[in-house]
Amino acid sequence: xxxxxxxxxxxxxxxxxxxxxxxxxxxxxxxxxxxxxxxxxxxxxxxxxxxxxxxxxxxxxxxxxxxxxxxxxxxxxxxxxxxxxxxxxxxxxxxxxxxxxxxxxxxxxxxxxxxxxxxxxxxxxxxxxxxxxxxxxxxxxxxxxxxxxxxxxxxxxxxxxxxxxxxxxxxxxxxxxxxxxxxxxxxxxxxxxxxxxxxxxxxxxxxxxxxxxxxxxxxxxxxxxxxxxxxxxxxxxxxxxxxxxxxxxxxxxxxxxxxxxxxxxxxxxxxxxxxxxxxxxxxxxxxxxxxxxxxxxxxxxxxxxxxxxxxxxxxxxxxxxxxxxxxxxxxxxxxxxxxxxxxxxxxxxxxxxxxxxxxxxxxxxxxxxxxxxxxxx
Numbered sequence: 001x002x003x004x005x006x007x008x009x010x011x012x013x014x015x016x017x018x019x020x021x022x023x024x025x026x027x028x029x030x031x032x033x034x035x036x037x038x039x040x041x042x043x044x045x046x047x048x049x050x051x052x053x054x055x056x057x058x059x060x061x062x063x064x065x066x067x068x069x070x071x072x073x074x075x076x077x078x079x080x081x082x083x084x085x086x087x088x089x090x091x092x093x094x095x096x097x098x099x100x101x102x103x104x105x106x107x108x109x110x111x112x113x114x115x116x117x118x119x120x121x122x123x124x125x126x127x128x129x130x131x132x133x134x135x136x137x138x139x140x141x142x143x144x145x146x147x148x149x150x151x152x153x154x155x156x157x158x159x160x161x162x163x164x165x166x167x168x169x170x171x172x173x174x175x176x177x178x179x180x181x182x183x184x185x186x187x188x189x190x191x192x193x194x195x196x197x198x199x200x201x202x203x204x205x206x207x208x209x210x211x212x213x214x215x216x217x218x219x220x221x222x223x224x225x226x227x228x229x230x231x232x233x234x235x236x237x238x239x240x241x242x243x244x245x246x247x248x249x250x251x252x253x254x255x256x257x258x259x260x261x262x263x264x265x266x267x268x269x270x271x272x273x274x275x276x277x278x279x280x281x282x283x284x285x286x287x288x289x290x291x292x293x294x295x296x297x298x299x300x301x302x303x304x305x306x307x308x309x310x311x312x313x314x315x316x317x318x319x320x321x322x323x324x325x326x327x328x329x330x331x332x333x334x335x336x337x338x339x340x341x342x343x344x345x346x347x348x349x350x351x352x353x354x355x356x357x358x359x360x361x362x363x364x365x366x367x368x369x370x371x372x373x374x375x376x377x
Contacts, residue, residue: 036136071293078179156212171294238281
């Protein structure tokens, strides 16, 4: 009887943790959804500021509490959940309806291989962006009487807020060691396309944001604004540098350039560091807290990857296979387990000291406990 109670408690704990994390995540999404409404600005925000204004961080503390803390809480508790949950519980087979939704629905460019579930979430996300922007714009222009240039300037500001909403999700799919992806039943290799989609949306919106401001400044003889760097508020020069670095990254991400000139794509993509620094200088730390969770988790992930990359592996053997393919066999610890068709990143310092390329693992950790194999064509 005691064993039955303990087993039931062991099953209830992971379920309760996952339910708690789901509620926290939905609450975080709700805050984003309420952000453009009068209810948030006129009722919720004054109440939150009154509760946190006496703290050391002030307004910054409010944004940390409602935008940054929930995601970091999910990431930390998610790590505990993934460690205590049984492997069999994580790998339960899906029902027939869920399997049908996960089958490829589209297999052509520009989206690539997309399942029904992914397409549905993509359409819902785009619909939410349209609602977010229209709600923000309608509230900003309510009872506003002015010429079209003044309205365009307000629309440009709203585009910047819309881009920040997309930017808040941009780094989640490429944070490989984060607990967020496994909690959602995702892997790092299948999540790259979400980063690509979000990257295109972010740069399209931020480019429209910058173009609209330049049109307004040119039409009102205020082009000197492009060289202003306010000590308080928005720094225009920093925003322009961030946008230019982002446009350089964006230009090299398209398939024709990326596939033909991978070196250019790879090294240009490191401009994300410059983009983040000047984006922070452009909007200020208080507003940067809205996108901080993804950036912070990505930086932690990069640090962990750096530590892991210091470990060298021993090549046991190499075989030349038909069709100009090479099989590489590496030694590994028998306690290291992986799923079939996992992705392994390999760096060969004699070829390129900074580049890590992904390859699909062709071996099975259960059948070959001391060896890990990949095939390169």
